[in-house]
Amino acid sequence: MTIRRLTLGAYLCLAFLSAAAQNKPHPYTGTVWTNRASRTVYVDTTIQHAATDTSLAQILTMLVLDKQLTAYSTIDRRFSTRLTKDQVLEKISAHADDADQLEDPVTGSIPTRVVRHDYNYDNIRAYRLLEEWRYKVDEGKIDIQIVGVAPVQRIYGDDGNYRGSVAMYWLKYEDVKDIITQFNTRYPKDNWYQPIWKSYCNGDRVTFTNGNLQSGTTSRTIIMLDTIDYYSGRKLMSADDTLLPQTLIERAGSGAIPVYDTADRSYPTPLKKTAIDAATYVQPDTMELDTESATRRFKVRKGEFKYEWVTNYQIEQQVMFNTATGSISIQLISVLLKRDNYDDRGYFTGRKKMFSFQYSDIQPIINRYTMQHPFCNLPLELWRGYFTEKE
Numbered sequence: 001m002t003i004r005r006l007t008l009g010a011y012l013c014l015a016f017l018s019a020a021a022q023n024k025p026h027p028y029t030g031t032v033w034t035n036r037a038s039r040t041v042y043v044d045t046t047i048q049h050a051a052t053d054t055s056l057a058q059i060l061t062m063l064v065l066d067k068q069l070t071a072y073s074t075i076d077r078r079f080s081t082r083l084t085k086d087q088v089l090e091k092i093s094a095h096a097d098d099a100d101q102l103e104d105p106v107t108g109s110i111p112t113r114v115v116r117h118d119y120n121y122d123n124i125r126a127y128r129l130l131e132e133w134r135y136k137v138d139e140g141k142i143d144i145q146i147v148g149v150a151p152v153q154r155i156y157g158d159d160g161n162y163r164g165s166v167a168m169y170w171l172k173y174e175d176v177k178d179i180i181t182q183f184n185t186r187y188p189k190d191n192w193y194q195p196i197w198k199s200y201c202n203g204d205r206v207t208f209t210n211g212n213l214q215s216g217t218t219s220r221t222i223i224m225l226d227t228i229d230y231y232s233g234r235k236l237m238s239a240d241d242t243l244l245p246q247t248l249i250e251r252a253g254s255g256a257i258p259v260y261d262t263a264d265r266s267y268p269t270p271l272k273k274t275a276i277d278a279a280t281y282v283q284p285d286t287m288e289l290d291t292e293s294a295t296r297r298f299k300v301r302k303g304e305f306k307y308e309w310v311t312n313y314q315i316e317q318q319v320m321f322n323t324a325t326g327s328i329s330i331q332l333i334s335v336l337l338k339r340d341n342y343d344d345r346g347y348f349t350g351r352k353k354m355f356s357f358q359y360s361d362i363q364p365i366i367n368r369y370t371m372q373h374p375f376c377n378l379p380l381e382l383w384r385g386y387f388t389e390k391e
Contacts (some may be wrong), residue, residue: 031136037387040076040152041195042126056149056183056192060171064088069176071169071285077130083169091153091168092119101339122368126152128167129196137379142386143282146173146196146326151378181324184210188288193323200319200328214321216266217333222313224381244369244376245310247339248362252355255363261357262336265316279339279354280305312338312351315359315382332359332382349351360388 023230064085069379071088072323130148135141150167184191188210197208206216224244252259258270314336320329337354370377 015194025351027074031137035133035136035387036077036112036130036147037133038128038130038148039199040126040128041199043124043192043195044190054125055121056180058121059179059183060151060176061092061121061150061168063172063179064169069171070127071171074170076168077148077170079148079170079172088169088258094368101131122373123154123156124168125152125154125166127192128152130170130173130189133381135383139244140332142330144328144330149173151178168292172177173319177324178327193321197321200321200330206319212322213323214323215319219314219316219336220382220385221338222378222381222385224313224378241373242364243307244309244373244378247365247369248337248357249280249307250275251312251365252357257365259357260334262353262356265334267334267356267358268312275355309340309342310337310354311340313378314338314353316356334358336364 045074046238062068064071064083065088067085071083072079073083121178128150129146130150132141132145132147136143148170150170152167154165155163180192184193191208191210193214194208197206197214199216201216202220204216204218207217208214226355248257251257253273253276255273259276260267260270261275292379315332316334316336318333320332321327334356337358338351339354343349366378370379
């Protein structure tokens with residue numbers, strides 16, 4: 001009787017643990033990564049302005065000098081040190097560009113004449129943005145808020161040669177957003193938000209309008225070597241470990257997750273298993289000559305597909321920019337796998353697109369794989385990639 005009770009108790013414990021494991025929250029549930037970063041965007045210098053036009057940098061600086069805006073030192077990114085009017089004037093003060101000596105015909109003295117020039121706001125060709133980033137890993141969504149703006153001026157030496165660029169001062173974005181809106185209304189061709197929008201499109205042709213809400217689809221490529229860490233050269237995985245592309249492709253081949261053609265971003269119909277087999281089929285481009293018929297024919301040799309060849313992940317993302325609030329959101333949509341191609345002699349011949357996954361379909365797989373292989377972390381590589389492009 002005791003043994004039977006112990007057996008029943010053990011069975012109930014196992015059943016409870018099994019149910020608990022199934023209901024256990026996802027390891028990435030609620031995970032949020034944050035960062036504060038600054039980056040530089042460049043204004044369009046091809047726009048022709050009238051001589052009476054006032055640049056945004058000049059408007060902001062004049063308001064700072066008039067004490068309508070508070071400027072902060074760029075010594076840090078926390079708005080910890082306010083600048084005085086004299087400190088701001090120092091940055092734009094007139095300077096002696098030339099000096100000569102002329103003899104006074106009446107007194108015979110030779111005074112030195114200093115020729116001074118006003119500050120040239122055309123030297124400000126860029127702005128530095130301070131941004132707060134939040135990455136909700138389990139949702140595949142990144143929210144960005146612009147919190148600071150700094151005009152960046154070009155510095156020239158006494159010889160007229162360009163020496164570099166430096167941020168002049170920080171302004172809180174909350175303090176200047178209405179001023180920027182007024183500037184954009186007055187100079188619609190010189191919309192200040194346009195270069196910001198372009199900087200998030202990664203070179204893709206995504207239309208910009210003068211409305212408050214901008215949206216578009218763009219892509220970025222992540223290079224993730226699953227077998228070695230290319231930052232330190234150390235080996236990350238043992239020989240019997242399963243690589244991430246193998247996990248994804250095998251799940252797709254079994255029908256557990258759908259795959260789609262890379263040419264269509266609307267994802268109308270999933271591809272069949274034959275398309276997956278074709279993408280992982282190895283057929284070297286070799287030909288041989290039939291001496292009897294004097295015709296060329298392909299010599300097909302089926303080889304083993306190596307998952308180490310899949311190192312490139314093209315991430316498609318939906319970007320939305322609310323210019324009224326200075327907020328940007330990035331939603332991951334899909335992941336496109338690219339494989340390395342090699343000829344029959346083993347020479348690398350380029351990369352080829354294989355197929356796409358909708359990110360919502362594979363996100364649980366990626367997160368679970370990352371927990372098992374923390375050094376082969378696709379979300380982390382994506383996150384890291386955003387900031388290697390920033391300053």
